[in-house]
Amino acid sequence: MRLTRRDFVKYTGFGAASLLGMSFLGCMTKETTKDTLIIGYAEDLKLRGDPAKIDRSIPKFCVLERLIEYDLSSDDFVPSLAKKWDVESGGKRIVFELKKGILFSDGAEMDANAVKFTYDILVVRKHSVAPRSVEVIDDHTVAFNFDEAWVLNFAKLQDVHGLGVMSPKSVKPEGDPNGTLVDLIGTGPFKVVEYVENQYTVLEPNRYWFEQTGLEPKIKKLIVKVIPDEDTRVLALRSGEVDVLIDNYHGGYDYTPRNQLSALKKDGFKILTKNIPYTWIVVFNYRKEPFNDIEMRRAVNYAINRDEIAKIFDGWVRPAWNGMFPPEVPGMAEANIRYEYNPEKAKEIVNGKDVGEITLIVNKSQSDQILVAQLVQQQLKNVGLNIKLETLEKGVYKQKRNSGDYNLRIYYIGGSERTFYMRIFWRFLPPEKPWKVYMSDNVTEKAIAVVKEFDKTKRRQKFIEFYKALYEEAGVAPLYYEVVAVAEKPNVEGIKFEYSEPRFYSTYVKA
Amino acid sequence: MFKVIEIFRGIEIPKNNLCRIGLSVVLFIILLGSFAPLIAKDPYETNMAKRLESPSSEHFFGADQLGRDLFSRVIYGARTSLIVAITISAFSMGIGCLIGAVSGYFGGIIDDVIGRIIDVFLSIPEIVVNIALVGVFCTIYGSSTWNVILAVVFTNWVSYARITRGIVLSLKEREFIFCSKAIGAKSSWILFKHIIPNALGPIIVLATLNVGNIILTIASLGFLGLGIQPPTPEWGQLLNSGKNYIATAPWITFFPGLFIALSVFGFNLLGEGLRDILERRRIYE
Numbered sequence: 099m100r101l102t103r104r105d106f107v108k109y110t111g112f113g114a115a116s117l118l119g120m121s122f123l124g125c126m127t128k129e130t131t132k133d134t135l136i137i138g139y140a141e142d143l144k145l146r147g148d149p150a151k152i153d154r155s156i157p158k159f160c161v162l163e164r165l166i167e168y169d170l171s172s173d174d175f176v177p178s179l180a181k182k183w184d185v186e187s188g189g190k191r192i193v194f195e196l197k198k199g200i201l202f203s204d205g206a207e208m209d210a211n212a213v214k215f216t217y218d219i220l221v222v223r224k225h226s227v228a229p230r231s232v233e234v235i236d237d238h239t240v241a242f243n244f245d246e247a248w249v250l251n252f253a254k255l256q257d258v259h260g261l262g263v264m265s266p267k268s269v270k271p272e273g274d275p276n277g278t279l280v281d282l283i284g285t286g287p288f289k290v291v292e293y294v295e296n297q298y299t300v301l302e303p304n305r306y307w308f309e310q311t312g313l314e315p316k317i318k319k320l321i322v323k324v325i326p327d328e329d330t331r332v333l334a335l336r337s338g339e340v341d342v343l344i345d346n347y348h349g350g351y352d353y354t355p356r357n358q359l360s361a362l363k364k365d366g367f368k369i370l371t372k373n374i375p376y377t378w379i380v381v382f383n384y385r386k387e388p389f390n391d392i393e394m395r396r397a398v399n400y401a402i403n404r405d406e407i408a409k410i411f412d413g414w415v416r417p418a419w420n421g422m423f424p425p426e427v428p429g430m431a432e433a434n435i436r437y438e439y440n441p442e443k444a445k446e447i448v449n450g451k452d453v454g455e456i457t458l459i460v461n462k463s464q465s466d467q468i469l470v471a472q473l474v475q476q477q478l479k480n481v482g483l484n485i486k487l488e489t490l491e492k493g494v495y496k497q498k499r500n501s502g503d504y505n506l507r508i509y510y511i512g513g514s515e516r517t518f519y520m521r522i523f524w525r526f527l528p529p530e531k532p533w534k535v536y537m538s539d540n541v542t543e544k545a546i547a548v549v550k551e552f553d554k555t556k557r558r559q560k561f562i563e564f565y566k567a568l569y570e571e572a573g574v575a576p577l578y579y580e581v582v583a584v585a586e587k588p589n590v591e592g593i594k595f596e597y598s599e600p601r602f603y604s605t606y607v608k609a
Numbered sequence: 610m611f612k613v614i615e616i617f618r619g620i621e622i623p624k625n626n627l628c629r630i631g632l633s634v635v636l637f638i639i640l641l642g643s644f645a646p647l648i649a650k651d652p653y654e655t656n657m658a659k660r661l662e663s664p665s666s667e668h669f670f671g672a673d674q675l676g677r678d679l680f681s682r683v684i685y686g687a688r689t690s691l692i693v694a695i696t697i698s699a700f701s702m703g704i705g706c707l708i709g710a711v712s713g714y715f716g717g718i719i720d721d722v723i724g725r726i727i728d729v730f731l732s733i734p735e736i737v738v739n740i741a742l743v744g745v746f747c748t749i750y751g752s753s754t755w756n757v758i759l760a761v762v763f764t765n766w767v768s769y770a771r772i773t774r775g776i777v778l779s780l781k782e783r784e785f786i787f788c789s790k791a792i793g794a795k796s797s798w799i800l801f802k803h804i805i806p807n808a809l810g811p812i813i814v815l816a817t818l819n820v821g822n823i824i825l826t827i828a829s830l831g832f833l834g835l836g837i838q839p840p841t842p843e844w845g846q847l848l849n850s851g852k853n854y855i856a857t858a859p860w861i862t863f864f865p866g867l868f869i870a871l872s873v874f875g876f877n878l879l880g881e882g883l884r885d886i887l888e889r890r891r892i893y894e
Contacts, residue, residue: 329852357674358853365856406657410674462752462834465853472840473675476655489838494751 132607133318135590138331138340140352142324145293149219149269149279154258155346156322159599160301161203162262162284165194165213165255167597170375170515173428173554175252179208179263179285189247189552192255196238201306202265203289210240211273215266217242218275227254227520248550249557253519262286287311287603288320298323308603316592316606328355328465335367335585341607342593343585344600354585355465356411362585369414371581372595375427376512377418378467380458380474380575381535383505388453395572398506399437400444401481402474408578410469418576421565423512429561435569437576444481458506459488461495467508470577474508500532511535511574514582514598523549526568536573628882634875638868642687649681652842661858671860673850682842683864689843690872693754694823698816700762705769706812710800712770713777723770730767738764739826743835752838761826765819772815776808810887818880821873828869844869 143153152158165180180194200208211234220228229242229251244251254260264284269277282290287307292300299322303315323340325331332354334340345353354362363369380398382389389395404417416424421435456478460471468489475485485506490498498504511525512518525535526545544564551557568574584593584600589608593600641648656676664671670679712723742760750756780786781804789799824844830836831845839846844865851861 355853361853361857406655409657409660462838468839469675472653473655473657475840476653476675479653487840488751490751491747493748498751 131316132609134321135317135319135342135602135605135607136321136323136340137602138325138334138343139322140324140326140328140331140346142296143293143299143322145282145290145299146279146295149264149277149282150223150225150261152261152279152282153346155344155599156299156301157282157284157290158258158262159286159596160288160320160602161282161286161290162264163286164260164262165196166252168253168256168516168518169597170427170518173558175256178256179213185552187247189249189251190244191241192244192251193235193239193241196240198238200285200310202267202283202285203304203306204265204267204283205306206265206267208263208265208285209237210234211237212265213240213263215273215275216261216263220260222275225260226524227257227260229254246550249552250519250523250549253516253523253549256516257520258514258516259520287315287601296324303603311603313603316604317602320602326352328352328463332358332362332585335362335587336365338587341587341590345582345584354583356414356581356583357466357469359414359583359585360412366588368586368588368590370584370586370593370595370600371414372598373416373424373426374512374514374580374582374598375423375518376510376514376580376582377423378470378508378510378577378580379418379422379535380577381507381509382574383502383507384536384573385502386505388451388456389505391451392572393447394451394453395575397444397447397481397483398478399572399575400440400447401478401483402437402575402577403439403441403477404437404577405439406477407470407473410473411466411578414583415581416579418578422568422574422576423565424579427512427518427561429558430565432558433562433565433569435565437569441477441481448482453483455484455486456505457486457488457503458508459490459495459498459504460508461492462489463492471508474506474577496532502532508577509535510580512580516597519549522564526564536568536571538571538573541567541571541573625882625885627878628885631875631878631880631882634871635879638687638872638875639691641684642691645681645684645688649684650678652677652681652685653840654678661854661861663858664860670864671858673847673861674854674858679847679861679864682847683844683868686842686844686847686865687868687872689754689837689841690824690827690869693758693827693837693843694820697758697761697765697823697827698820700758701765701819702769702812702816704762705766705771706773706805706808708766709770709773709775710777710805710808713774714781714796714800714804720774723774727767727771727774730764731771733764735764736826736829739830740833740835743830747835754837754841757827757830757836760830761823765823768815768819769812772811773805773808776811777804780804780807811884814880814883814887817876817883821876821880824869824872824876 141153143157144151164178166175167178169176179197179200181197183192183194185192196210202208214232214234217229217232221231229244231243233241235241262284264282266273268279268281268283270280271277285307287304288301289304290299291302301320308315325334331343335343343354359369382395384390404419408415408417419437421430421433423430425431458471458475460467462468471487475487478485499507512521522545524533526537527542528537544567547560548557548564551560582598586593591608592605593602654677659672659676661674662668662672668678668680670683673679708723712720739760742763743756746756746760786799786803789803827836828845831843832849834849836845837843847865848862854861
């Protein structure tokens with residue numbers, strides 16, 4: 099068959115139009131969503147080596163799940179991998195019945211042996227949230243034994259410092275609680291497919307989790323990039339290198355600076371926040387002068403204008419006028435505490451005393467806290483206290499904190515919801531440790547009463563007594579109530595908070 | 610003003626206008642720093658009601674994120690930067706001149722060893738060493754102005770040593786040195802009484818030029834959060850604190866940046882001018 103010029107033009111024109119049409123269609127379908135979400139995060143996820151040391155955020159709420167969770171709004175421990183439980187021996191023994199048919203991301207069933215293996219990792223290391231022992235009763239029943247009969251035992255099982263249930267195949271030798279972590283395998287919505295230490299981790303949806311929940315994954319890959327410096331993380335978001343910034347929600351030192359949230363929002367980024375039971379405070383070195391004097395501690399509390407401190411962050415945080423924790427924390431609103439801003443009263447107290455130079459130490463890795471410390475320094479100066487501000491490297495800060503070589507320091511109490519109870523234990527209960535913030539016979543006794551009490555109603559009353567005792571002794575000077583924050587590009591959708599953690603199982607990125 | 614300086618110092622101010630501008634700028638900054646308590650407010654006083662306020666008749670340079678008067682912080686920052694820069698320059702000059710003079714005067718193996726040490730220092734970028742050293746000092750001893758001084762002096766003496774060595778190599782062949790030796794003068798006497806004083810001209814030029822560089826180094830360290838720590842006002846640290854507000858409150862970065870640029874510009878022009886004077890003298894001699 100001879101091809102005429104007219105045919106040639108006709109066929110090539112048709113072919114070109116078809117190609118163009120297909121490419122348009124291709125673009126339209128392909129560009130509706132991107133299949134990868136890149137998260138900027140301060141810490142390496144620590145997915146090799148000691149399994150007890152995996153990072154406290156993404157591996158624990160994306161890859162692993164726990165037996166129970168804690169719901170702050172109702173002050174209840176609620177089921178997760180455990181279906182139900184019985185408290186025995188007055189609270190020293192808790193027997194959990196596990197849900198059936200839960201699969202690890204490698205397809206193996208999650209059972210009592212996996213639970214025992216996981217918690218034995220903590221037991222052999224004498225970890226602070228470890229039970230005394232774990233017993234397998236049958237494939238789906240497991241018992242935890244504790245030394246003390248207190249409600250804190252529940253808190254330990256879901257605390258971020260502990261572990262979620264992992265497959266015994268996660269370590270080598272397989273099933274050895276002393277083994278080395280080689281491949282973290284959990285039951286959560288994502289599984290780890292690649293890990294490069296201190297650089298990045300690639301996660302993919304765990305199809306068994308999605309089948310179980312009836313949800314559809316909207317992204318194919320979740321990449322967690324390690325960017326330790328806070329300013330560099332913000333620049334990575336601005337430049338498009340990452341889609342989302344999340345806090346190291348454990349608290350402490352690595353989060354998106356609150357003083358940059360407004361600027362990010364103004365530039366079109368979305369900021370999601372959730373209130374958490376976490377408060378930045380001034381810690382007194384109450385073992386030595388001048389803050390072994392309750393009057394001096396009160397003077398500091400009178401001198402601090404918490405509204406001004408919250409202003410540094412353009413309203414992203416709340417001033418801590420109402421006690422140690424925000425009002426949504428069990429018993430806090432009922433405690434009816436109100437710190438007073440009264441610089442004149444503070445001056446009266448300070449005037450009669452010769453206190454000399456007072457050292458305020460702050461960790462310089464957080465720009466937020468450096469600003470707060472400068473403002474606190476000035477507010478205290480206004481009432482006649484001569485404050486020397488020392489902005490220190492993280493290591494030097496810890497060294498000074500541990501040796502007690504300071505008068506005041508900026509620190510935090512509380513944390514995410516799941517850490518709420520353990521932080522009360524870690525900050526206010528004996529034994530004496532550098533990270534304790536205040537202990538006295540009265541306050542400590544009341545804090546112990548809180549963490550012992552199983553009955554929710556009675557516990558609420560004990561919380562109130564504890565808060566009031568701490569307030570009356572001016573044990574700490576609360577500054578502001580923190581939030582957990584996510585900063586994301588405008589095209590990221592579907593991140594939601596569960597408890598205090600951002601979850602990504604329904605997240606997608608518009609192209 | 611220049612006439613007074615000419616009479617007072619007994620030196621000729623070159624007709625070069627750029628040098629005059631340099632001297633004016635340097636004097637202006639020195640005067641601002643010296644009289645800071647008279648012309649500026651308390652640089653530490655916060656006022657959250659004035660947070661991020663733009664420049665006005667009350668706050669010439671605006672206010673920072675804690676409502677502090679930025680003009681006062683920049684002026685007090687001049688004090689900090691100049692005092693630290695001059696201290697570093699003085700220490701570096703002292704150490705560098707001594708090492709360079711010993712190296713050049715005694716020669717032989719001493720010169721070889723010192724020469725190689727100088728080569729090693731010159732082969733490494735100064736700022737990298739400064740950052741590493743300040744980081745180490747901060748980690749061990751905590752933040753202090755002395756960390757910055759020590760770290761910068763550690764690398765800065767080298768240029769003085771190199772220049773001094775070169776001058777001494779030519780000076781030691783001069784007749785007055787032979788005469789001193791002939792009458793039995795000790796080496797230390799010759800070094801301190803004859804050689805170093807005669808080498809001072811070019812060294813002072815170098816020091817003047819160097820102050821500008823040191824101000825930049827201090828500001829760089831401050832910008833990286835390694836230098837002088839808040840609340841002490843220092844230009845680099847002020848720049849750093851303003852970078853998060855560059856879109857909303859650009860004055861926090863603009864004015865410290867302007868003063869850094871001005872001071873470096875002033876010291877460099879002045880140094881160039883002094884070099885011209887020396888050059889003329891040398892040709893005349």
